[in-house]
Amino acid sequence: MSLTRQDVEKVSLLARLSLSDEELTVMTSQLGDIVGYVDQLAELETEGVEPMAHAVDVFNVFRDDVVRPSLPRDEALAGAPRDDGECFLVPAVLGD
């Protein structure tokens, strides 16, 4: 199963990455190779096999529903590229 340039463009939007023309070409080829390699997993019969997402079985690890101090606002904003002292500032979501 090889990837087309369009497939890779669509994935780049999902991944929130811009790719230059050249990167798109290289990425299409490299991802194609890698996907081709991982396609070998299809050889294996896995009917009835329980997927393993965790290496060790631990379930429902909760803490008590008690309020605890959390990161103070000024520390949370300390690394912000843009903020107004209260919130993180970002470019417009709606409109231009």
Added chain:
Amino acid sequence: MDNAGIVNATATELLEWLGSGECTSVEVTQAYLDRIAEHDGQIGSFLSLRNDAALEQAAEIDKRRKNGEPLGSLAGVPVAVKDLLCTRGELTTCASKMLSGFRPPYDATVVEKLQAADAVLIGKTNLDEFAMGGSTENSALQVTRNPWDTARAPGGSSGGAAACVAASMAPLSVGTDTGGSIRQPAGLCGVTGMKPTYGRVSRFGLVAFASSLDQIGPLAHTAEDAARLLEVLAGHDPRDATSLERAVPSYSQQIGKPLEGLRIGIVPEQFDSGVAQDVTSAVREAVRVYESLGAKVSEIALPHSKYSVATYYVISSCEASSNLARYDGVHYGYRSESSDPTRDTTGDEGDNALVSMYRRTRAEGLGSEVKRRIMLGTYALSAGYYDAYYLKALKVRRLIRNDFDKAFEHVDVIAGPITAATAFRLGEKVDDPLAMYLVDLFTVSANLSGICGLSVPCGFDRDDLPIGLQLQAPPLEEERLLRAAHMFQMATDWHQRRPSP
């Protein structure tokens, strides 16, 4: 005690000398800082150093020791930490442009534990960007060279952590292992490195790459030193919901007890023509050493191991695509200031300003390997492909774990090469991502199955490059693993060799 004596010592020896007053923590710390100043220019293992802070800490420990106050188990011993672990208020770059000025507002749990043990943190070490890589060549910040041959890679992703110990610039270091990133560079640099059982060490404050695979672990010259460090790092942490509520054995107290009737399993495919001749000979010889110590060797099968690299790359890339979504130029780290639409060919039309900022920030802040894995993971999780790739890989993961469970019914540890070849040249594999992925061939299955594994030096090849022996044991059998490694190090002296200064 002169500087050379100090930097060539093991952590265990340093602890003895510090305890008996033969040297002070300030002397030890200064000796290592001097060694770094004189030598790291050639190696490039450190991204940042804590010169003054480290000496202050050392002086404080000396004072407390003089006053007879209680001290932590690593009191006065310098430790280097991979720059993927958060150190409060200090640079934590993950070797990425995305975080090149980032100072976290909290310490990782393991950093807090090291401080509580009175270890002296001397600096942060270089890595492949966001831990993605097998050679440290993916670092966006600098190159790290193998101390045994500076034209070669130290391995990765914990290349800096392995190189600094190998080159006597730190007696102990803390690395991380998601697909082999402690064990492989340890093997290629001639030091001892261990990946504990998943959940043995808290991941709180570890910058996440693949959350079901990541583990933190020790690198040192000896299994005994690794045991002392692991004792400090390990333990349950309520801040990491995947950490295990199991008591931590006193690994260093138990380590001297040899294992009677140790049953060792070897996998025949790990000794075939795909592995360099010198590596095969050294590992076979190591197995013979164990036999001479009373171990029984048998062949075992891990039938699904040939699928382990593919399984690993699907799962880790999927998890990485999710974990790295947070690097968006909003909360911390790099944000793109460019508003040049001609740079982009993907998107733009229809992208609102925010999405545009996300895409450009990530394009500019992340390196090519990181992007490649994010893209692979995003693809494999996307509608229509999730079942065929991610879900399929999780099922194969179960089969890989079942192979180990069956094997461990008959053997106590599995022995084999850590890598198929010794250290490769810098630049040799950078243009071939798949070839780079295959350096993890023997290490990824331990991460997939959650078991513990380590690498110890077991010889040198015809070019005088280190060869590593991998030992693997069932979940939570770190004590068995360390005792087995120690047995080998009492019968051999490969681990005592250091590269020429």
